[in-house]
Every structure is written in C-alpha cells, then in structure tokens.
Amino acid sequence: MLDVIKLLPDAVANQIAAGEVIQRPASAVKELMENALDAGATQIDLVVKDAGKAMIMVVDNGCGMSETDARLCFERHATSKIRKAEDLFTIRTMGFRGEALASIAAVAQVELKTRRKEDEVGVKIINEGSVVKEQTLVPMAAGTTFTVKNLFFNVPARRNFLKSPAAEMRHVVEEFTRVALMNPEIAFTLTSDGKELYHLYPGNLKQRIMGLFGNAYDEKLLPVNQDTDRVNIHGYIMKAECARKTRGEQYFFVNKRFIKHPYLHHAIENAFLEMIPKDSFPGYFLNIEVDPADIDVNIHPTKTEVNFIDVKLVYAILHAAVRKAIGQHNLSPLIDFEEPSNLNIDFGEVVKSSNPIVQPDVPIDPTYNPFRQKKEFSNSSFGGYTPFEKKADPGDWRLLYGDRTDQATDNGHPVEAPASEPVKQSHYIQLGHSYIVTTVKSGILVIDQHLAHYRILFEKFLKEMDNHSGQSQQELFPQPFTMNVNDASLLHELLPDLQCLGFALEQVNATTFVINGTPADMSGCEPVQLLEKMLDNYKINRSDLQLERKLNIAKTMASQLSIKAMTPLTEVEMENMVDQLFGCTVAEVAPDGKKVYAIVSMDEIMNKLTEK
Numbered sequence: 001m002l003d004v005i006k007l008l009p010d011a012v013a014n015q016i017a018a019g020e021v022i023q024r025p026a027s028a029v030k031e032l033m034e035n036a037l038d039a040g041a042t043q044i045d046l047v048v049k050d051a052g053k054a055m056i057m058v059v060d061n062g063c064g065m066s067e068t069d070a071r072l073c074f075e076r077h078a079t080s081k082i083r084k085a086e087d088l089f090t091i092r093t094m095g096f097r098g099e100a101l102a103s104i105a106a107v108a109q110v111e112l113k114t115r116r117k118e119d120e121v122g123v124k125i126i127n128e129g130s131v132v133k134e135q136t137l138v139p140m141a142a143g144t145t146f147t148v149k150n151l152f153f154n155v156p157a158r159r160n161f162l163k164s165p166a167a168e169m170r171h172v173v174e175e176f177t178r179v180a181l182m183n184p185e186i187a188f189t190l191t192s193d194g195k196e197l198y199h200l201y202p203g204n205l206k207q208r209i210m211g212l213f214g215n216a217y218d219e220k221l222l223p224v225n226q227d228t229d230r231v232n233i234h235g236y237i238m239k240a241e242c243a244r245k246t247r248g249e250q251y252f253f254v255n256k257r258f259i260k261h262p263y264l265h266h267a268i269e270n271a272f273l274e275m276i277p278k279d280s281f282p283g284y285f286l287n288i289e290v291d292p293a294d295i296d297v298n299i300h301p302t303k304t305e306v307n308f309i310d311v312k313l314v315y316a317i318l319h320a321a322v323r324k325a326i327g328q329h330n331l332s333p334l335i336d337f338e339e340p341s342n343l344n345i346d347f348g349e350v351v352k353s354s355n356p357i358v359q360p361d362v363p364i365d366p367t368y369n370p371f372r373q374k375k376e377f378s379n380s381s382f383g384g385y386t387p388f389e390k391k392a393d394p395g396d397w398r399l400l401y402g403d404r405t406d407q408a409t410d411n412g413h414p415v416e417a418p419a420s421e422p423v424k425q426s427h428y429i430q431l432g433h434s435y436i437v438t439t440v441k442s443g444i445l446v447i448d449q450h451l452a453h454y455r456i457l458f459e460k461f462l463k464e465m466d467n468h469s470g471q472s473q474q475e476l477f478p479q480p481f482t483m484n485v486n487d488a489s490l491l492h493e494l495l496p497d498l499q500c501l502g503f504a505l506e507q508v509n510a511t512t513f514v515i516n517g518t519p520a521d522m523s524g525c526e527p528v529q530l531l532e533k534m535l536d537n538y539k540i541n542r543s544d545l546q547l548e549r550k551l552n553i554a555k556t557m558a559s560q561l562s563i564k565a566m567t568p569l570t571e572v573e574m575e576n577m578v579d580q581l582f583g584c585t586v587a588e589v590a591p592d593g594k595k596v597y598a599i600v601s602m603d604e605i606m607n608k609l610t611e612k
C-alpha cells in the first residue's frame with residue numbers, strides 16, 4: 001500500500017483557513033481596520049466599491065512596516081503581537097492570531113503600501129492568491145494602505161454566495177460602526193462608490209455616537225459609569241422611552257472589542273425589564289473593561305465571542321450599573337408642577353397670589369442602587385402607605401394650598417409650618433374614578449391611578465425585601481392552608497423574602513403552612529389567594545437569579561394589591577399617590593411596561609380649541 005497522507009500546499013491551507021476568518025467583504029474590513037488600530041493610527045479611512053466586492057481600501061497613518069515585515073505579514077501565524085503562549089493572557093490588541101492577512105491574501109488580490117516614519121521610502125507589495133507578484137519601493141506618507149480587490153476571485157462558490165450589494169454594504173457599515181464607536185479619539189471616514197457616508201471627527205464617546213447615529217441621540221442617551229475592583233463599565237444606554245420595536249443599537253464591547261454575549265445581553269434587558277414594553281428592545285453602547293487574564297477571546301476565529309472567568313460577577317455588576325443609570329435619570333424632576341392660579345379657576349381667597357411656584361418635594365437619592373441599598377429608606381415616601389390612609393380631612397381644601405389657618409388639623413394636631421417652608425400647590429381631580437388629573441407647567445397631567453399605584457407598590461416591595469423592612473400585622477386567628485408538594489417547596493424557598501414583606505408564615509409539615517401575620521398594608525386582600533397567584537407567577541418566570549425572584553414577588557404582589565380603576569379617591573389620597581409616584585425610581589411606566597401618565601400639552605389644547 002502506498003502512503004496516502006500529503007501535506008496541503010500553503011495556498012490551499014490558507015484558503016481553507018480563510019473560510020473561517022473571511023466570510024464576506026465586511027470580515028476583511030474588520031480585520032484591516034483592527035490592524036490599523038493596533039498600528040496606533042489616528043486617522044483611518046475606509047473606501048469601498050460595490051459594497052467591498054470590487055474593492056476595499058483601508059488607509060492609516062499608523063506605525064507602518066519595514067520591508068521585511070511587509071513581506072512577512074502575509075505569512076500564516078505571522079504576528080508582531082504575541083511571542084509566547086503566555087502573551088495570550090495579557091493581550092490588549094485587536095489581533096494576535098496572525099492569520100487575517102494570510103487569509104485575505106489567499107482569496108483576493110491585495111496591494112500593500114507601507115512606510116515607517118524612520119524610512120525614506122515605502123514599500124509596495126502585490127500579493128494575489130498567496131503569491132507575491134511584485135515588490136517595489138514607493139514614495140508615500142508614513143503609514144499603511146491595504147487595497148483588497150476582487151474578493152473571492154479564486155473561490156467562485158464563495159463569491160456567488162455573497163448577498164445583494166445592499167445587504168453586504170449593511171455588514172460593512174456595521175463593522176465600520178463597531179470599530180469607530182469604541183475609538184472616538186480616532187478620526188474615521190467611510191466612502192462608498194465615491195460617496196462619503198461618514199466623516200467622524202475625534203471626540204468623546206457621546207459625540208461619536210451622535211456622529212454615527214445622528215444628533216438626535218444627544219437627547220436619548222443615559223451615561224453608565226461603574227468602576228469596581230475587577231470590572232469597569234462605561235458607556236451609554238438609551239432611555240427606556242427610546243426602546244425600539246426592532247433589535248436596534250445594541251453594542252457590547254469587552255476591552256473595546258465588539259462581542260456577542262447573550263447572557264450579558266440578558267443582564268441589560270433584565271435591568272430594563274419593568275420599564276419597556278415586552279416587544280421592544282433596549283439600546284446600549286457599553287464597554288466592559290476587564291483584566292485580559294480574566295477573559296479568553298481565543299475561542300472563535302472572528303473573535304466575537306469571549307469567555308469570562310467569572311461571568312456571574314460581570315452579570316451582576318452590569319445589571320446594577322444599568323439600573324443605576326436608569327434610576328438616576330428618572331429621579332431628576334421631570335414635571336414642573338404649576339401654581340394653581342394658572343388654572344383660571346377662581347379659588348377666591350384660598351389661593352394667595354404671593355405663594356411661590358415650587359417644585360414638588362420629591363425625595364431624591366442620586367446614589368440609589370436597588371441592589372446595594374442597605375440603609376433605611378426615607379419614611380416620607382414608602383412608610384406603610386395605603387391609598388386609603390387619611391392624612392387630613394379631604395373636605396378641607398385649604399390644607400392643600402398652604403392656607404394654614406388655625407382650624408386646619410392633622411389627626412387632631414394643628415398643622416404648623418415655618419412661613420418660609422415651600423408649600424406644594426396642586427389641585428387634583430379624579431376623572432371617571434380612574435384617572436388623576438392636575439395641571440403642570442406644560443399642560444395637563446393625566447395619571448392612571450391603577451398603574452401609578454402598581455408602580456409605587458412594586459418599588460416599595462422591592463425595597464422592603466432589600467431592607468427587611470416590611471411591617472407585619474398579626475392575624476387574630478392563625479389561618480392554616482395546604483398546597484401540593486411542589487408549590488409547598490417553592491413557597492418554602494420564598495419564605496425569607498416574604499418575611500421581609502411582612503408575611504409571618506410557619507411551615508407545619510411538607511404541605512401545610514399557617515399564616516400568623518400579613519403585610520400591614522394588605523388591607524382587604526385574601527392572603528392565601530395572593531400567595532397562590534404569586535407562586536403561579538413565580539413558576540412562569542422561574543430563574544436562578546435572586547434579583548429575578550424578588551422582581552417577580554414584587555410584581556405579583558403589587559399587581560394584586562394595587563387599587564383598580566373605577567375606585568373613587570379623595571383629594572388627599574390623590575395627593576399622596578402623586579407624591580409617591582414621583583418619588584419612584586421609574587415613574588413613567590408600570591412594572592408591566594404600560595405608560596403611567598400622559599401630559600396633554602398647551603399646544604394640543606390650543607389646537608383643539610381652534611379646530612374648525
């Protein structure tokens with residue numbers, strides 16, 4: 001028998017390897033641009049013809065190459081970026097596998113022109129299908145220009161496999177965007193078939209996002225900044241209200257390298273969970289900085305996948321960072337409450353024209369982080385609130401307008417306040433026993449009472465679970481109840497969180513519990529029913545993450561206990577509700593993503609009035 005094994009010629013081996021690295025013009029764009037970054041360029045110009053199928057050119061002003069290196073760079077495993085295996089664990093550059101140029105040259109006609117600053121002239125090399133066709137000296141500016149023509153000219157099957165020019169161009173723009181985003185200090189241009197599509201000036205990340213996606217993004221972004229020992233996270237998320245129906249701008253980088261990471265993506269989506277409708281997607285531009293030793297980027301030829309050593313830690317930090325960003329945004333006063341005299345309703349003596357216009361005194365905690373907080377929450381906002389609690393006689397309107405005459409009382413005690421203390425002045429009316437209506441600077445504010453209360457209770461319960469602060473009310477007659485084994489073991493798991501909310505539950509045997517106490521503000525709700533509903537919900541959203549469990553419990557409890565539409569409210573109840581709503585981390589949307597309130601603007605009102 002003859003020996004049958006033969007070593008493949010280099011050109012063939014390169015072509016096979018190229019299949020992994022270079023799938024389409026955009027792959028070559030990515031590799032060439034990353035090389036330019038690694039070369040320390042401050043200006044990178046990308047020029048394509050026919051979506052890169054006819055030509056891709058990347059011009060940089062980076063360090064350039066010597067004549068020998070220019071020749072060597074087309075060899076497989078030729079790289080200046082690692083020397084020994086250990087280097088793999090400290091790599092900070094984009095490339096390191098030393099196979100991109102070998103791969104591109106195997107399947108295209110490549111012209112390289114390069115010059116180091118210290119050299120008098122540059123060198124030009126033409127390499128077609130891994131064969132050097134020409135090498136000459138050329139005068140040129142310092143830097144490197146790669147021109148890739150007729151990609152896949154020698155692999156017709158691949159060339160035929162390419163999509164329409166529009167589709168390939170989308171991929172090219174996407175790669176260009178990913179590189180340009182994380183390097184805002186570098187100037188970039190992209191020119192396609194003679195038309196300049198992007199001209200990006202050096203600046204900061206926000207300016208770069210605006211340069212790529214439009215100036216309107218100025219208004220849409222929230223900064224994310226989180227530094228910890230092991231992980232730093234910086235960038236921007238899009239405001240919840242800018243969430244889109246299509247998976248839009250979702251850019252995730254690790255040490256400035258674009259990556260796809262469904263698990264970490266989930267951390268962001270989860271942070272937005274209660275704020276955007278189910279069928280919308282959050283937008284983000286985030287870079288996670290980690291010690292290169294904490295990740296492995298070597299697992300995929302195109303390097304878009306990364307393994308973290310401690311991915312759960314990164315998940316938790318990322319989630320908290322995004323929640324903090326959302327929280328800080330929503331804590332800033334959004335709505336200017338209006339002086340009631342502008343209502344054009346005659347309140348007679350009650351409204352003093354000298355009363356100052358003031359912002360509502362919304363308690364703001366700019367350091368609020370829902371998963372870190374240990375300190376007691378301000379009692380003004382969530383101290384055992386029920387919507388039916390009476391702070392004052394709702395019939396006494398003067399109380400609401402700061403006319404603190406002697407007959408105004410609060411639970412029998414005279415209401416007194418220093419004359420200088422700002423007095424909130426708003427007037428609430430209830431529409432159809434379902435909506436709270438009041439005026440604000442820009443028009444009329446209409447609040448859905450059920451959704452508002454849903455949001456208030458949801459945040460209250462989350463906090464109580466974090467702070468173990470729920471008040472309990474003892475049952476006069478402890479109530480036993482039985483469930484099936486599965487539900488009972490699930491309930492057993494949730495007991496610590498439920499206890500924080502004020503439930504006093506005792507497990508008697510495998511399937512039986514006794515209710516000794518219930519949350520103090522659970523007035524009129526059947527506890528066993530509530531617990532059963534919560535377990536059902538928990539099962540649907542089951543997950544191994546603690547924060548999800550708490551979200552689940554808070555959400556179910558809140559939806560069960562919140563007041564419904566068609567419930568009459570008193571003035572004081574409405575005032576309490578509005579106060580607490582705007583003390584919430586996220587006032588705009590209910591935990592199910594529905595809008596809590598709307599503002600009918602002055603313009604809209606005027607348009608209505610002038611309508612013919």
Ligand code: ADP
Pocket residue numbers: 031035036039060062063064065073078079080081094095096097098099100101102144
């Ligand atoms: P890698 O980037 O993984 O090292 P490449 O095949 O992409 O492998 O590049 C091989 C080598 O060629 C690089 O390590 C670098 O030394 C050199 N090189 C490539 N592009 C440039 C450039 N634009 N400027 C300077 N040197 C470059």
Ligand code: MG
Pocket residue numbers: 031034035094095096100101
């Ligand atoms: Mg490279």
